[in-house]
Amino acid sequence: MADRFALETPILRVSRPVSACSRCQAAKIKCDGRLPACGACEKSGRGEKCASVNDQFAKGKERSYVAHLESRVEKLQRRLDEANAARTSAALSRSPSAPVPTPSQKQHQPQTASSKARLAKSKEASDMDALVSEFGFLIVNATSRDFFGFTSDMSFGRFVLSASTRTDIPWSSAKPLPPKSEAIGLVRHYLQEIFVFLPFFSETALFASIQALYHAQNQPASDWDHWMVFMVLAVAAASRSSHKADVYYHQALGYTASALKKADSVLHPGSVFGVQAILFLVQLSLLQPKFFESWYLMGLASRAMVDLGLHQDQRNHGRGFNKETKELRRRVFHCVYVLDRSISMSYGRAFSFSDDSIDVPLPATRPASTAEALSRFSQMQPLEPFVHLIRVRRLQSGWYQELFRSDRTPFSDPFTETSRICQKMHAWFDETPPSVSPQIRRRFQLELLYSYVLILSPSRKVPTVDDVQLARSQDYCVSFVDNMRASLAHSDQATLFTYHDALRVYFVGLQLLDALGRKQQQSERDMRAVECISEINDILQLFGRRWEDIMILRENFRTESDTMLRALPEPSPLSSGTYVNTPPDLIPTMQDLTSHNTLGASWTNNVNPTGGENVTSWAYVPASAETSPDTSRGLF
Numbered sequence: 001m002a003d004r005f006a007l008e009t010p011i012l013r014v015s016r017p018v019s020a021c022s023r024c025q026a027a028k029i030k031c032d033g034r035l036p037a038c039g040a041c042e043k044s045g046r047g048e049k050c051a052s053v054n055d056q057f058a059k060g061k062e063r064s065y066v067a068h069l070e071s072r073v074e075k076l077q078r079r080l081d082e083a084n085a086a087r088t089s090a091a092l093s094r095s096p097s098a099p100v101p102t103p104s105q106k107q108h109q110p111q112t113a114s115s116k117a118r119l120a121k122s123k124e125a126s127d128m129d130a131l132v133s134e135f136g137f138l139i140v141n142a143t144s145r146d147f148f149g150f151t152s153d154m155s156f157g158r159f160v161l162s163a164s165t166r167t168d169i170p171w172s173s174a175k176p177l178p179p180k181s182e183a184i185g186l187v188r189h190y191l192q193e194i195f196v197f198l199p200f201f202s203e204t205a206l207f208a209s210i211q212a213l214y215h216a217q218n219q220p221a222s223d224w225d226h227w228m229v230f231m232v233l234a235v236a237a238a239s240r241s242s243h244k245a246d247v248y249y250h251q252a253l254g255y256t257a258s259a260l261k262k263a264d265s266v267l268h269p270g271s272v273f274g275v276q277a278i279l280f281l282v283q284l285s286l287l288q289p290k291f292f293e294s295w296y297l298m299g300l301a302s303r304a305m306v307d308l309g310l311h312q313d314q315r316n317h318g319r320g321f322n323k324e325t326k327e328l329r330r331r332v333f334h335c336v337y338v339l340d341r342s343i344s345m346s347y348g349r350a351f352s353f354s355d356d357s358i359d360v361p362l363p364a365t366r367p368a369s370t371a372e373a374l375s376r377f378s379q380m381q382p383l384e385p386f387v388h389l390i391r392v393r394r395l396q397s398g399w400y401q402e403l404f405r406s407d408r409t410p411f412s413d414p415f416t417e418t419s420r421i422c423q424k425m426h427a428w429f430d431e432t433p434p435s436v437s438p439q440i441r442r443r444f445q446l447e448l449l450y451s452y453v454l455i456l457s458p459s460r461k462v463p464t465v466d467d468v469q470l471a472r473s474q475d476y477c478v479s480f481v482d483n484m485r486a487s488l489a490h491s492d493q494a495t496l497f498t499y500h501d502a503l504r505v506y507f508v509g510l511q512l513l514d515a516l517g518r519k520q521q522q523s524e525r526d527m528r529a530v531e532c533i534s535e536i537n538d539i540l541q542l543f544g545r546r547w548e549d550i551m552i553l554r555e556n557f558r559t560e561s562d563t564m565l566r567a568l569p570e571p572s573p574l575s576s577g578t579y580v581n582t583p584p585d586l587i588p589t590m591q592d593l594t595s596h597n598t599l600g601a602s603w604t605n606n607v608n609p610t611g612g613e614n615v616t617s618w619a620y621v622p623a624s625a626e627t628s629p630d631t632s633r634g635l636f
Helices: 022-027 039-043 065-093 103-108 113-135 156-164 180-195 203-214 223-238 247-260 272-287 294-307 323-347 384-404 414-430 438-455 467-488 499-517 525-544 548-567
Strands: 464-466 602-604
Touching: 022 039, 156 272, 156 294, 180 203, 180 223, 203 223, 223 247, 223 272, 247 272, 272 294, 272 323, 272 499, 294 323, 323 384, 323 499, 384 414, 384 438, 414 438, 414 464, 414 467, 438 467, 438 499, 464 467, 467 499, 467 525, 499 525, 499 548, 525 548
Parallel strands: none
Antiparallel strands: 464 602
């Protein structure tokens, strides 16, 4: 990002001139950089000719920000004078018999296509400037050699792509529409595996866009039709890729390049379509993080969503939205909410917006069936998984904010408070709709186990963890690894995991290493935990085939695990009981913790296991995300 925007800390005092004037440079004397003329030129009587030898700082492009603004005012004044002169000339050349339109007549004159385009461009530029200014990207640096602002070619779409792109996608890789039979297969895969978790558009609109693209002679396709279909194909292909060089990977790359040709037309900050377009990029960033940064995209989507008022339901404000439009707005908001909470927790950062600012009911679990929707492509997908995912994100949002983002006053009774949170999560899992598939139920089970591990990890409210909670966290880590390994054993489900799921595995592995490393003696139940360390290495290696960053994490984890295993004490012959691993279809409850007795030994998380000083920064953060400010601001 630094090479794109040069976002350096502004320096308001300059201790030396930015550029010496041409006379001082030629004479090789010190130039004090005074404006409008330096001291040497003033003394020699050549103040009027004092200018920089560099073309960027010639007359009209002075060497300070204030002088630059003055120059801009002069240029604007000259343009205004030229416009007035042209207007006067046109009036003089007008025929005496030609009537001069009054202001009221001008207001009622129909606008031409070119004038409408100019107004739309002006409004987009205004919206973008307001958005950029609030993000803090227009920082004035007094040491900068130039400050020319945005050019006329800048648009909101280009700004979004510039802010979120990690690696440029070559335009030469763009692919045309595949044969219709191949496209239908990818669309079905998207609807059955991804849309059920993130339905931020209607299936009817998708089918209409497909029809428009493949039968353009009957109905011309719009830019949005082009964007939607190609992004669905790209996300579907990326979710089927198991290696960063397989055929699905290249298909996703090609379809994305084709979709990006319409980015300027569909990425608008003032419409629901703009939010939906960004959400497509967020989906792709979770599957192909090499090209897009999900953190920046999520911040842009959240800001655009709030500007549209999607976080406040319009059921009582008489805005005139019909039932279908209201339902779509609710689904778009909750998709932004689900992704924002997931991405923020994966990176250990604050949310983009608070729960207190939200007033949106849950969407309907089943969309209204229409004749168009019940097409031969697919039937309408039930939304029970999506609604159940929203419920867990609401729970996670509450306790994550309480444990990791509130004040540092510890709980008076940490065991009782963490048990209460875990019981709420367990109650959520018990309410999983029976209609969901076994694969989706296992995904929810992984969500529950990961939440258990996160809740029982050190936090601001629980800076110290006793041995009972440490042992329970170790058991949950083992169960999480077993369930993840079972899910990856199914080839049709293995590729549906995202980059953030790999980050979760890494975090769980660090928690397991930390739990084992604090053992004074090893029991039989620890032997299964030791075996899980090798399995975590294998899982990270599998994910590393898709994402290069994960291979770096795997090497770090292997180094730390080798160090810990060498220091692990031998199993105690006096240890009693045999460890029985939690079966995948049975989630352990917290009832056995009600008879809790605090043991004498306890530990304090003075050092974050991941190397940071704050326990909330547990996840690996890409280089582009590490430089972003930590402000307000997997299963999908």
